[in-house]
Amino acid sequence: MDNAIEVEGLVRDFGGTRAVDGVDLRVPAGHVLGLLGPNGAGKTTVVRTLATLLAPTAGTARVGGFDVVREAARVREIIGLTGQYASVDEKLTGRENLILIGRLLGLKRREARARADELLGDFDLREAAQRPAQTYSGGMRRRLDLSASLVGRPRILFLDEPSTGLDPRARRDLWERVRQLQAGGTTVLLTTQYLEEADALADTIVVLDHGRVIAKGTAAELKARVGGRTLFLVVARPEQAAAASDRVAGMVGTQPQVDGETISVPVSDPSLLPAVLRDLDAAGIEVAELGLRGASLDDVFLSLTGRSGASREEPGAGEDAA
Amino acid sequence: MKAIDQTLALAWRSLVQVRRNPWELGDYSIQPILFLVLFLFVFGGAIAGSPENYLAFVLPGVIVMNMLFVTVYVGHGLNTDLTRGVFDRFRALPIPRWAPLAGRILADMVKQLLCIALLLVVGYLLGFRLETSWAHLLAMVALVLTFAVAFSWVMVLVGVIARDPEHVQLFGFTALFPITFVSSAFVPVDTMPTWLQGFVQANPVSLLADAARALMNADGPALEPALGSLAWALGIALVFAPLSVYMLNRRLARG
Numbered sequence: 013m014d015n016a017i018e019v020e021g022l023v024r025d026f027g028g029t030r031a032v033d034g035v036d037l038r039v040p041a042g043h044v045l046g047l048l049g050p051n052g053a054g055k056t057t058v059v060r061t062l063a064t065l066l067a068p069t070a071g072t073a074r075v076g077g078f079d080v081v082r083e084a085a086r087v088r089e090i091i092g093l094t095g096q097y098a099s100v101d102e103k104l105t106g107r108e109n110l111i112l113i114g115r116l117l118g119l120k121r122r123e124a125r126a127r128a129d130e131l132l133g134d135f136d137l138r139e140a141a142q143r144p145a146q147t148y149s150g151g152m153r154r155r156l157d158l159s160a161s162l163v164g165r166p167r168i169l170f171l172d173e174p175s176t177g178l179d180p181r182a183r184r185d186l187w188e189r190v191r192q193l194q195a196g197g198t199t200v201l202l203t204t205q206y207l208e209e210a211d212a213l214a215d216t217i218v219v220l221d222h223g224r225v226i227a228k229g230t231a232a233e234l235k236a237r238v239g240g241r242t243l244f245l246v247v248a249r250p251e252q253a254a255a256a257s258d259r260v261a262g263m264v265g266t267q268p269q270v271d272g273e274t275i276s277v278p279v280s281d282p283s284l285l286p287a288v289l290r291d292l293d294a295a296g297i298e299v300a301e302l303g304l305r306g307a308s309l310d311d312v313f314l315s316l317t318g319r320s321g322a323s324r325e326e327p328g329a330g331e332d333a334a
Numbered sequence: 335m336k337a338i339d340q341t342l343a344l345a346w347r348s349l350v351q352v353r354r355n356p357w358e359l360g361d362y363s364i365q366p367i368l369f370l371v372l373f374l375f376v377f378g379g380a381i382a383g384s385p386e387n388y389l390a391f392v393l394p395g396v397i398v399m400n401m402l403f404v405t406v407y408v409g410h411g412l413n414t415d416l417t418r419g420v421f422d423r424f425r426a427l428p429i430p431r432w433a434p435l436a437g438r439i440l441a442d443m444v445k446q447l448l449c450i451a452l453l454l455v456v457g458y459l460l461g462f463r464l465e466t467s468w469a470h471l472l473a474m475v476a477l478v479l480t481f482a483v484a485f486s487w488v489m490v491l492v493g494v495i496a497r498d499p500e501h502v503q504l505f506g507f508t509a510l511f512p513i514t515f516v517s518s519a520f521v522p523v524d525t526m527p528t529w530l531q532g533f534v535q536a537n538p539v540s541l542l543a544d545a546a547r548a549l550m551n552a553d554g555p556a557l558e559p560a561l562g563s564l565a566w567a568l569g570i571a572l573v574f575a576p577l578s579v580y581m582l583n584r585r586l587a588r589g
């Protein structure tokens with residue numbers, strides 16, 4: 013079996029809302045797929061469908077070669093799931109939570125305890141092992157949640173926004189774990205709103221928006237698609253930012269992103285640079301800084317959706333901008 | 335075999351909390367002890383002439399009341415699992431779909447048993463003496479537990495429908511109070527107005543309290559109310575078990 017995950021024409025409706033609208037995915041065994049998209053794009057719905065928690069409205073999905081609807085029980089034997097929100101039993105200690113999962117997976121009492129202790133060590137939770145999970149911090153809870161999904165050494169792991177709510181250090185720790193798992197041969201599908209995270213971890217990135225796949229490829233391929241470059245300029249006087257943005261839009265053909273005095277926009281033709289400078293000069297707009305940099309995934313997102321990378325946006329705010 | 339192990343593991347999970355934090359059990363055992371003591375000394379004189387005379391009457395009633403109240407925690411726990419994502423974690427594991435429910439109800443039976451034992455001990459300390467036999471007492475416990483299993487399905491339904499655990503408690507207790515108090519659990523039926531007596535006599539809580547009383551005090555026929563409450567238990571289970579499972583699946587399918 014070559015593909016650990018195969019999704020064809022996946023559709024899922026909630027009442028009148030179409031959360032997932034014809035998604036195709038193919039994840040080779042041992043790969044990390046990053047499902048990237050803003051709030052409400054349909055990432056969680058895709059993950060929950062693959063983890064057998066939601067039935068598709070249309071389309072098919074196979075995980076480890078098993079159909080998620082007809083062979084759900086087989087799928088559950090080979091997957092691990094860390095949902096978007098921590099799902100540990102608050103009243104149990106961290107250790108008890110892990111022992112419970114081990115017992116449910118058919119481990120003997122002694123094996124379940126040993127596995128729990130091993131994971132508590134791996135995830136830096138040994139000190140808190142005997143405390144009820146309700147006393148844990150957000151980051152500890154996330155780590156416990158992640159270890160709970162690893163008790164059965166799953167071949168295929170789903171991580172739904174695993175680093176949301178983690179501080180930068182905890183996030184880097186998490187990345188390190190994901191890399192270790194990948195090195196061990198685990199197939200990982202992770203969703204994220206952080207472009208940086210998809211870039212750092214994923215072999216392949218699929219960009220999801222309004223339930224549809226709007227782009228897929230490696231981080232490098234996606235960057236190349238945008239033309240690879242971003243023009244950025246800083247105006248000397250903030251009140252001129254809007255005017256500068258309009259003039260740049262006119263020349264480049266894409267609406268730039270404005271952040272205070274900084275204006276940035278993906279460009280395909282770097283020779284525009286002097287022309288932009290001349291144009292702004294002629295319009296009496298003072299430029300403090302002007303340059304080109306390699307496109308970030310943020311720019312990819314902007315050029316694909318007309319909106320900025322969603323991590324700092326309110327849900328729904330994107331609709332207005334589109 | 336594997337399914338049974340998994341159910342036991344899930345029952346263990348509900349019980350281990352009690353072992354670490356006995357107050358959890360206290361939540362629903364202190365209250366009936368309070369009820370028992372208050373009823374005894376406040377109403378005992380008015381209802382039965384003296385607290386001593388009232389004890390044998392009210393103790394079975396309090397056991398039945400407490401059994402009903404403890405079932406609320408089945409719904410409360412289920413709803414907590416549903417709203418906190420724990421239920422989803424279980425569903426993504428290779429275990430039978432019924433195991434989480436079965437584990438919870440099984441754990442609840444152990445808690446019920448502990449509560450009954452506690453009330454009997456407190457009753458003994460207050461002067462209660464069994465007028466029948468140990469076999470009768472066991473029959474009483476079995477009858478109360480059987481009814482508890484059936485009635486748990488009502489609370490499973492509440493747990494499935496309610497928005498959050500607080501609403502389970504609010505709704506559960508609000509529904510239980512009238513059923514419990516408009517019964518023969520604490521007061522003899524013949525002291526109530528006639529228009530109420532019909533309802534009180536058909537109330538399963540009355541039947542169960544009467545049966546429990548007869549099995550502990552030998553003060554009336556036990557078989558008839560026992561069969562009556564078993565019929566109720568069967569009816570409740572036949573209606574509420576499928577309905578709860580249907581509503582649960584509907585809630586899960588909605589996402």
Ligand SMILES: Nc1ncnc2c1ncn2[C@@H]1O[C@H](COP(=O)(O)OP(=O)(O)O)[C@@H](O)[C@H]1O
Pocket residue numbers: 026027029030031032049050051052053054055056057058588589
């Ligand atoms: N249980 C549900 N009931 C109704 N609508 C839902 C439900 N779950 C998700 N949705 C809707 O489906 C869309 C996709 O949601 P989701 O998959 O959670 O997106 P993401 O994880 O990318 O933020 C959103 O518009 C969301 O409001």
Ligand SMILES: [Mg+2]
Pocket residue numbers: 052055056057096172173
């Ligand atoms: Mg989500």
